[in-house]
Amino acid sequence: MTTQIGVSFDGSLDEDSIWTWCSRVIATFSCSGEKEVNLAVEDAKAAFKIWRQKSGLERGRILLEAARIIRERTDEIATVESINNGKSILEARLDIDTSWQCLEYYAGLAGSMAGEHIQLPGGSFGYTRREPLGVCVGIGAWNYPFQIASWKSAPALACGNAMVFKPSPFTPVTALLLAEIYTEAGAPPGLFNVVQGGGATGQLLCQHRDVAKVSFTGSVPTGTKIMEAAAKGIKPVTLELGGKSPLIIFADCNLENAVKGALMANFLTQGEVCCNGTRVFVQKEILDKFTEQVVQQTQRIKIGDPLLEGTRMGPLINRPHLERVLGFVKGAKEQGAKVLCGGDPYVPEDPKLKDGYFMRPCVLGNCRDDMTCVKEEIFGPVMSILSFDTEAEVLERANNTAFGLAAGVFTRDLQRAHRVVAELQAGVCFINNYNVSPVELPFGGYKKSGSQPVGIVTAQNRGASREGFGRENGRVTIEHYSQLKTVCVEMGDVESAF
Numbered sequence: 001m002t003t004q005i006g007v008s009f010d011g012s013l014d015e016d017s018i019w020t021w022c023s024r025v026i027a028t029f030s031c032s033g034e035k036e037v038n039l040a041v042e043d044a045k046a047a048f049k050i051w052r053q054k055s056g057l058e059r060g061r062i063l064l065e066a067a068r069i070i071r072e073r074t075d076e077i078a079t080v081e082s083i084n085n086g087k088s089i090l091e092a093r094l095d096i097d098t099s100w101q102c103l104e105y106y107a108g109l110a111g112s113m114a115g116e117h118i119q120l121p122g123g124s125f126g127y128t129r130r131e132p133l134g135v136c137v138g139i140g141a142w143n144y145p146f147q148i149a150s151w152k153s154a155p156a157l158a159c160g161n162a163m164v165f166k167p168s169p170f171t172p173v174t175a176l177l178l179a180e181i182y183t184e185a186g187a188p189p190g191l192f193n194v195v196q197g198g199g200a201t202g203q204l205l206c207q208h209r210d211v212a213k214v215s216f217t218g219s220v221p222t223g224t225k226i227m228e229a230a231a232k233g234i235k236p237v238t239l240e241l242g243g244k245s246p247l248i249i250f251a252d253c254n255l256e257n258a259v260k261g262a263l264m265a266n267f268l269t270q271g272e273v274c275c276n277g278t279r280v281f282v283q284k285e286i287l288d289k290f291t292e293q294v295v296q297q298t299q300r301i302k303i304g305d306p307l308l309e310g311t312r313m314g315p316l317i318n319r320p321h322l323e324r325v326l327g328f329v330k331g332a333k334e335q336g337a338k339v340l341c342g343g344d345p346y347v348p349e350d351p352k353l354k355d356g357y358f359m360r361p362c363v364l365g366n367c368r369d370d371m372t373c374v375k376e377e378i379f380g381p382v383m384s385i386l387s388f389d390t391e392a393e394v395l396e397r398a399n400n401t402a403f404g405l406a407a408g409v410f411t412r413d414l415q416r417a418h419r420v421v422a423e424l425q426a427g428v429c430f431i432n433n434y435n436v437s438p439v440e441l442p443f444g445g446y447k448k449s450g451s452q453p454v455g456i457v458t459a460q461n462r463g464a465s466r467e468g469f470g471r472e473n474g475r476v477t478i479e480h481y482s483q484l485k486t487v488c489v490e491m492g493d494v495e496s497a498f
């Protein structure tokens with residue numbers, strides 16, 4: 001790793017992985033090629049041999065120790081994460097908290113992995129064993145670098161697997177801290193291995209014959225390529241992909257909470273969050289009041305140096321992405337949306353930050369369902385406000401998307417809340433809150449956001465096979481990192497057909 005402060009980003013990611021922050025290159029990493037990927041997988045295989053022999057309780061003890069170290073080093077890891085990604089230090093600390101909580105949660109579940117015993121005629125019996133898969137691969141996006149590495153590795157390791165992890169080349173650093181911590185906690189060397197690189201390195205990992213499973217967080221186009229590569233090797237995949245989630249605000253809501261919820265749904269991590277509720281549907285009766293308060297609070301968001309305690313929004317991930325997000329705002333204006341606030345570049349007073357990738361968070365009014373800003377994932381701090389009249393109408397419009405990651409509803413009417421979420425085609429639904437992610441609850445999407453295509457949703461197939469591409473967090477994830485072996489035991493003599 002070399003430090004090159006002052007060099008500008010040239011965008012060539014498959015030769016060297018470049019870590020930039022506010023237009024300064026902080027480090028370069030060599031991308032792993034075939035040789036390094038083979039070595040990482042070989043090491044992981046060796047570690048797997050040791051790890052799979054341990055009892056769940058023994059594995060859980062090591063995960064608990066890793067969780068303890070992360071917790072103890074929260075401030076240090078959060079600082080590196082804030083520089084890694086640009087998110088505010090306050091948010092980075094929350095990410096680290098959810099990371100050690102995830103390790104703690106799966107440490108607790110590791111000892112409970114079990115099969116069942118089934119009696120058969122004549123005293124014979126069968127039993128099932130839940131066994132690990134082997135070497136799993138984790139490939140991460142740049143928006144939650146440490147948390148993604150933790151959410152993928154904790155259930156994988158708890159189930160007795162090893163993992164080779166590739167972070168995004170835009171945020172290469174904190175996954176390495178996690179690797180150090182697992183080793184310090186007592187995991188065999190190579191059990192959680194990190195390789196650096198972009199798409200080419202990712203492909204080598206997915207195609208590797210000794211890789212048993214791929215868990216991916218990122219965009220739909222890359223998810224498609226990963227699935228293709230995995231399909232060739234008949235490997236299971238977990239896909240956490242993009243979204244364009246609806247947030248529905250009914251007139252009978254607690255307005256103060258709904259306004260806070262809309263900001264939580266749109267502006268965490270500079271709006272670079274897959275499950276953001278960026279299509280904010282507001283019932284006509286409260287549209288003006290809601291919009292006025294949302295704009296007021298959005299304008300108060302303090303933008304600047306993410307390492308300062310008072311900052312609530314840092315820079316976007318890189319220059320091309322900033323330009324892409326600003327392009328969406330420009331396109332929205334051209335299509336008739338009204339920029340109610342923000343949507344332009346922001347230059348902080350601090351001269352050190354003047355070339356940073358900052359923008360003012362944006363609220364768009366006068367939006368229609370056919371606008372690009374309402375249909376496509378922007379992955380930046382841009383909220384689109386749409387108005388609606390009736391429950392039936394808003395449900396139809398909310399579901400009219402190929403994505404299905406998350407959805408939210410604000411109402412005081414409990415029956416309506418549950419009725420509406422039952423109809424929403426989304427893997428994660430929030431009632432009277434948004435973007436909280438307790439590790440005990442499964443996380444993942446429907447439709448193109450990461451689930452099996454089931455065609456037209458009917459009352460009969462609703463919910464069926466929908467976590468086919470896996471989930472993160474929650475008890476169910478154990479099933480996606482293990483396989484079931486059936487053992488049939490004969491207690492009598494063989495009755496031969498021959």
Ligand SMILES: NC(=O)c1ccc[n+]([C@@H]2O[C@H](COP(=O)([O-])OP(=O)(O)OC[C@H]3O[C@@H](n4cnc5c(N)ncnc54)[C@H](O)[C@@H]3O)[C@@H](O)[C@H]2O)c1
Pocket residue numbers: 139140141142143144166167168169197198199200201202203206217218219220221222223225226239240241242243273274275377379405445449450
């Ligand atoms: N559903 C979720 O949980 C979730 C979470 C975070 C981000 N996302 C989505 O991710 C996208 C933004 O993240 P991004 O720009 O890092 O996504 P991306 O798809 O460009 O990259 C994600 C990762 O895949 C790697 N990669 C790229 N091409 C590859 C290939 N051919 N084979 C294997 N690996 C390859 C990248 O190097 C990176 O590590 C958004 O669409 C966002 O919604 C989803």
Ligand SMILES: O=CCc1c[nH]c2ccc(O)cc12
Pocket residue numbers: 143144147148151216217240272273274275472
């Ligand atoms: O950005 C999307 C949601 C998210 C937040 N933290 C994590 C961690 C791991 C993931 O796969 C997705 C997410």
